[in-house]
Amino acid sequence: MRRLMATAAAAAVAATAVTGLGGAPAGAQDSDVLAVDFAERTGEFRGGATGTLYGFGDEGAPTQALINGAHITNTSQKAPYGTQHPSGDAVKVEDGFFAKHGEDMYIYVQDYYPDWAYNGGRRPGDDRTYNPEDGTYTEEPNGVWDYLEVVEFVAEAVATDSDRPQDYVFIPFNEPDGGNWYPDWAGQKDQFLGDWQAGYEKIQEVWERHGLGHARIGGPGDTRWQPERSADILAFAKEHGSLPDIFIWHELGIDNLANYRQHFADYRALEQELGLDPIPVNITEYGMLRDMGVPGQLVQWLAMFEDTKVDAQTAYWNYAGNLSDNSARPNGANAGWWMFKWYGDLAGSETVRVTPPNPDTVDTLQGIGAVDEANRRATVLWGGTDAGVTLDLKGLDESVFGKRVDVEIREVALTGAEGLAGTPRVVGAYDNVKVDGGALELDVDTYDRYAAYQIVITPDQSRDVEAAAEAQAWTASIEAEHMALTDAQVYSHDPKGNGGWQFLSSGGQDVGSFNQATSRADWTVEVPRDGTYRLQVIGGAPGVPGRHALFVDGASAGTIQYAADLGLNATSKWQYRGSAEVLVDLTAGGHTLSIMSSEDGSTALPNSDITLDKVSLTSVGEGEPTEYPASTFRLEAGAALDWAERSPLRGGARIEGDARADLYATAIETGYYDLVVDWASTGDSAVELSVNGSPTARLEADRKGTWRSVARVHLVEGINEIEVRSPEGALVASLTTVRAREADEAAVSIEAEDAVLHGSAAPTALAESTGTNASGGTFVGWIGNGEENAIEIPRDGFAEAGDYDVTVHYANAELSGDHDYNPQVVDRRLSVQEGGEEVGHAYFRYTYSWDSFFQRSIAVSLSTADEPLRLGNADAWAPNIDRVVISPRLLGEPVTERLAGR
Numbered sequence: 001m002r003r004l005m006a007t008a009a010a011a012a013v014a015a016t017a018v019t020g021l022g023g024a025p026a027g028a029q030d031s032d033v034l035a036v037d038f039a040e041r042t043g044e045f046r047g048g049a050t051g052t053l054y055g056f057g058d059e060g061a062p063t064q065a066l067i068n069g070a071h072i073t074n075t076s077q078k079a080p081y082g083t084q085h086p087s088g089d090a091v092k093v094e095d096g097f098f099a100k101h102g103e104d105m106y107i108y109v110q111d112y113y114p115d116w117a118y119n120g121g122r123r124p125g126d127d128r129t130y131n132p133e134d135g136t137y138t139e140e141p142n143g144v145w146d147y148l149e150v151v152e153f154v155a156e157a158v159a160t161d162s163d164r165p166q167d168y169v170f171i172p173f174n175e176p177d178g179g180n181w182y183p184d185w186a187g188q189k190d191q192f193l194g195d196w197q198a199g200y201e202k203i204q205e206v207w208e209r210h211g212l213g214h215a216r217i218g219g220p221g222d223t224r225w226q227p228e229r230s231a232d233i234l235a236f237a238k239e240h241g242s243l244p245d246i247f248i249w250h251e252l253g254i255d256n257l258a259n260y261r262q263h264f265a266d267y268r269a270l271e272q273e274l275g276l277d278p279i280p281v282n283i284t285e286y287g288m289l290r291d292m293g294v295p296g297q298l299v300q301w302l303a304m305f306e307d308t309k310v311d312a313q314t315a316y317w318n319y320a321g322n323l324s325d326n327s328a329r330p331n332g333a334n335a336g337w338w339m340f341k342w343y344g345d346l347a348g349s350e351t352v353r354v355t356p357p358n359p360d361t362v363d364t365l366q367g368i369g370a371v372d373e374a375n376r377r378a379t380v381l382w383g384g385t386d387a388g389v390t391l392d393l394k395g396l397d398e399s400v401f402g403k404r405v406d407v408e409i410r411e412v413a414l415t416g417a418e419g420l421a422g423t424p425r426v427v428g429a430y431d432n433v434k435v436d437g438g439a440l441e442l443d444v445d446t447y448d449r450y451a452a453y454q455i456v457i458t459p460d461q462s463r464d465v466e467a468a469a470e471a472q473a474w475t476a477s478i479e480a481e482h483m484a485l486t487d488a489q490v491y492s493h494d495p496k497g498n499g500g501w502q503f504l505s506s507g508g509q510d511v512g513s514f515n516q517a518t519s520r521a522d523w524t525v526e527v528p529r530d531g532t533y534r535l536q537v538i539g540g541a542p543g544v545p546g547r548h549a550l551f552v553d554g555a556s557a558g559t560i561q562y563a564a565d566l567g568l569n570a571t572s573k574w575q576y577r578g579s580a581e582v583l584v585d586l587t588a589g590g591h592t593l594s595i596m597s598s599e600d601g602s603t604a605l606p607n608s609d610i611t612l613d614k615v616s617l618t619s620v621g622e623g624e625p626t627e628y629p630a631s632t633f634r635l636e637a638g639a640a641l642d643w644a645e646r647s648p649l650r651g652g653a654r655i656e657g658d659a660r661a662d663l664y665a666t667a668i669e670t671g672y673y674d675l676v677v678d679w680a681s682t683g684d685s686a687v688e689l690s691v692n693g694s695p696t697a698r699l700e701a702d703r704k705g706t707w708r709s710v711a712r713v714h715l716v717e718g719i720n721e722i723e724v725r726s727p728e729g730a731l732v733a734s735l736t737t738v739r740a741r742e743a744d745e746a747a748v749s750i751e752a753e754d755a756v757l758h759g760s761a762a763p764t765a766l767a768e769s770t771g772t773n774a775s776g777g778t779f780v781g782w783i784g785n786g787e788e789n790a791i792e793i794p795r796d797g798f799a800e801a802g803d804y805d806v807t808v809h810y811a812n813a814e815l816s817g818d819h820d821y822n823p824q825v826v827d828r829r830l831s832v833q834e835g836g837e838e839v840g841h842a843y844f845r846y847t848y849s850w851d852s853f854f855q856r857s858i859a860v861s862l863s864t865a866d867e868p869l870r871l872g873n874a875d876a877w878a879p880n881i882d883r884v885v886i887s888p889r890l891l892g893e894p895v896t897e898r899l900a901g902r
Contacts, residue, residue, distance in 0.1 A: 039395025057321020071344020081135030416577025543567020
C-alpha cells in the first residue's frame with residue numbers, strides 16, 4: 001500500500017503553512033480513517049440530494065450559472081396563484097430549472113394560502129367560491145370543499161401553462177401532522193384519508209382531461225418520520241388505488257444525522273410488510289440553519305441520502321432564490337455552493353462503499369465515493385471532522401487506472417452565507433504515483449470541521465499536477481479570533497446550540513463587540529513578493545452596510561466597505577456573514593495589517609460594529625491564474641477524457657460534434673480575464689467558448705498541432721459558466737483564467753445620477769452616517785412602475801454594435817406580506833431597451849437594505865451604434881440604481897500559438 005502525506009504537499013503548493021482560507025494545519029491532531037473501496041459498487045449515482053425548497057425566486061434569481069453549476073435536479077416551489085410568498089411560482093421559474101439538469105418540479109399546493117400555518121392551521125370547509133381562471137374567490141359556499149377547488153385550479157394551471165407538465169410532482173399536503181389541519185391522528189385519520197383520496201382523484205381527473213396520462217403525486221409530507229401514520233396511509237392508498245408516486249417526509253433536526261438511515265430502513269420494511277414495491281423517496285426538507293452554506297455539514301447529509309439513493313431538498317429558512325443559503329450575492333458561490341457543485345460533478349458515475357469511523361453519528365467525518373469508469377476518474381468527497389483524515393483507498397482497478405495515477409486534493413472552507421468563495425484550491429497534488437495492488441493511503445490535514453474536501457484520481461496525465469498546484473496564487477489567512485484584538489470580544493458557537501437555529505462560524509468562533517472607536521484586529525503576515533494583494537474579510541454587517549479602516553504598518557491603506565447582510569433577528573443577525581474585498585499594495589516581507597473601527601482612533605466609522613470571522617490575503621498582481629483542468633470538466637453529449645498513450649494531451653477532454661464540456665469559473669471581481677486554453681487538433685479545427693449562455697469566442701487552428709489560445713473576455717462577479725465545444729473536433733487539456741485588470745479601461749461606467757432621467761426617476765443622496773456602499777453616496781430611485789419612469793444612457797464610449805455586459809449596481813429591499821420566519825422578499829425586474837426594443841432583462845434579488853448595493857449583469861446584443869440604452873420596468877418598480885458599467889464581452893481577436901515543447 002502506497003502512503004502519501006498530503007500535509008507536506010499542501011504547504012508546498014500554497015507557499016504557506018495554511019490551506020484554504022486559513023488556520024493552522026492539523027498535523028498534531030489524531031487522524032480519522034475514511035475507508036473507500038472502489039471495487040465495491042453501491043449503484044448508479046443518484047445526485048438528487050441537493051434539491052431545494054424555494055431555492056428559486058423569480059427568473060434569474062439565482063442566476064442560470066448558479067443553477068446549472070449546482071446541478072439541481074429537483075426543487076419544491078409555490079403553486080400557481082400562490083400567495084404564501086411573493087416569488088417562487090413553479091411555472092414562472094421552470095425554464096431556468098429545466099434548462100440543463102432539472103428533472104422534477106414539485107409543487108406545494110397548500111402554498112396557495114398566504115398564512116402559516118395554512119388557513120390559520122384549520123382545515124377549510126365550504127365557505128368560498130373560487131374563480132378557476134386566477135384563483136380569486138368570493139366569500140360564499142358552493143357545495144364544494146374549498147381546498148378541492150384549490151387543488152383543481154392549481155393542477156389546471158400546470159396542465160395548461162407549463163411546457164413540461166409531465167415533469168411536475170404535486171404535494172397536496174405539507175406537514176399535515178404539524179399545525180396543518182390533521183395533527184390529531186386518532187381523531188382525524190379518517191378525515192385525512194378521505195381528503196387524500198379526493199385530492200388524488202381530482203389531480204388525476206385534470207390530467208385525464210388534458211390527455212396527460214398519470215399525474216405524479218407526492219406525500220404525505222409529514223414533519224418527521226411517522227411510522228403509524230405512514231402505515232395507515234399506505235395501507236389505505238394501496239386499497240383505494242391512490243399510492244403516492246413519491247413518498248415524502250422531513251428530516252429537520254440535528255439528531256436526524258444519526259437517525260435518518262434507520263427511518264429509511266423502517267420505511268422500506270413497512271413497504272415489504274404491506275406487499276408494496278419500493279416507492280421513490282424525497283426528503284423534501286432537511287437540515288437546520290447551521291447546516292446551510294457549510295460544506296462540512298452538507299456532506300454529512302448528502303452522504304446519507306446518496307447512500308440510500310433518495311432525493312432530498314434543503315429546508316427553506318430564510319428567503320427564496322438563493323438555493324437555501326447555498327449561494328452568495330446575486331451570482332456568487334459560497335462554500336455550500338461548491339459542495340453542491342462537487343456533488344453534481346459525480347453525475348454519470350457509480351458510487352462505491354465508503355466506511356466512516358462513526359457511521360450514523362452526528363457531526364462526524366462522512367464521505368461519498370464514486371468511479372466514472374468511462375472517463376477513468378475516481379472521486380471522494382468528505383468532511384465533518386476537526387481531525388486529520390487518513391484516506392484508506394482500495395480497489396483502484398489497474399485495467400482502469402493503470403499502475404500509476406495522478407492525485408489532486410481540493411479544499412473548500414466556510415465563507416459565510418454571503419461570503420464569496422473562490423474556486424477551491426489544490427491543497428495536495430501527486431504526479432505519477434505508483435499504486436500497489438489497487439491501494440493507496442493518504443494523510444490529509446483538515447483545516448476545520450466545517451470545511452470539505454475533494455480528491456480526484458486519474459491515470460497519469462500529460463499535465464504535471466504538482467507543477468499546476470505550485471502555479472496557484474499565493475494565499476494566507478487567519479481566523480479572526482487568532483488576531484491581536486483590542487476592545488473586541490471572542491465569541492464561541494456550539495454547533496448544537498439553540499437547537500441548530502444559528503449560523504456557524506469558521507473554527508467555531510468569531511470576533512464581535514467591535515463597537516468602540518478603539519476596536520481593532522491586527523494580523524502580522526509575511527508576503528513573498530512586492531505586488532498587489534486582495535484582502536478578504538468574512539464578517540457580518542447586521543442589516544446595514546458598514547465600514548472599517550485598513551492600516552498597514554500603522555499607515556492608512558484605505559477603507560473596507562461592507563454590504564449589508566441579513567438582519568433576521570437580534571441573535572442571528574451577527575452570524576449571517578458576507579465578505580468584503582479590498583486591494584492593497586505590499587512589499588515583500590513582514591507587515592501588520594490592522595482592521596479598525598475608526599480612521600482616527602476617536603470617531604467610529606458608520607456601522608462599524610461588524611463581526612469578524614476570517615481574514616485572507618491573496619496575491620493578485622500576477623493575475624491570480626486559476627486552472628480548470630479537463631479532469632474536473634463536466635462532460636456532456638459524448639465528450640470524454642482521452643487516455644491514449646500517444647495522445648499529445650493525455651487526460652484531455654475529447655470534444656467533437658454536439659459534445660460539450662462545462663466548467664464554472666470564479667471571478668471575485670467583475671472585469672476582464674484572459675481565458676487561456678491548451679488544446680490539440682488533428683487538422684483545421686476550432687474551440688468555441690460560450691460564456692454565461694452567450695457565444696463569445698472562437699479559437700482557431702488551421703492545421704494539426706498542439707495549441708495555446710488566449711481570448712480576453714469579460715467575466716462577471718461570482719460564477720461564470722463556460723461551455724466548450726468543437727464541432728470539427730479538439731482535445732482540450734485545460735482552461736485557465738488570468739485577471740487582466742489593465743483591460744478594464746475598455747468598460748464605460750456611468751453614475752446613475754449622470755444619466756438622462758425620465759419621469760419620476762430621481763437622484764437621492766445618502767448621508768455618510770448610513771455607511772452606504774453607493775458610489776459617490778448617491779443613487780437614482782423611482783424607476784419603473786410605468787414606461788415613462790426610466791434612465792437613459794447615451795452611447796458615449798460604446799458606440800458600436802456588438803455584444804456587451806450591462807452591469808447594474810443596485811439596491812432592492814422590497815418586502816411584501818408577513819411570515820413567521822421567512823423574509824417576504826420581492827425580486828425587482830429591470831429591462832434594457834435599445835431603440836424601443838428590449839435587448840435584455842433580469843430580476844434583481846434582495847439586498848437587505850435600501851442603502852446597500854449589489855451588482856447584477858445582463859448580457860445584451862446591440863444592433864446600432866447610436867441608439868441610447870433605456871433602463872426601466874413598465875409594469876412594476878425597478879431596483880434603485882447606483883451606477884451602470886457597460887463592457888464589450890470580447891476584446892480584440894483571440895490569439896492561437898503552438899504550445900511550447902509540443
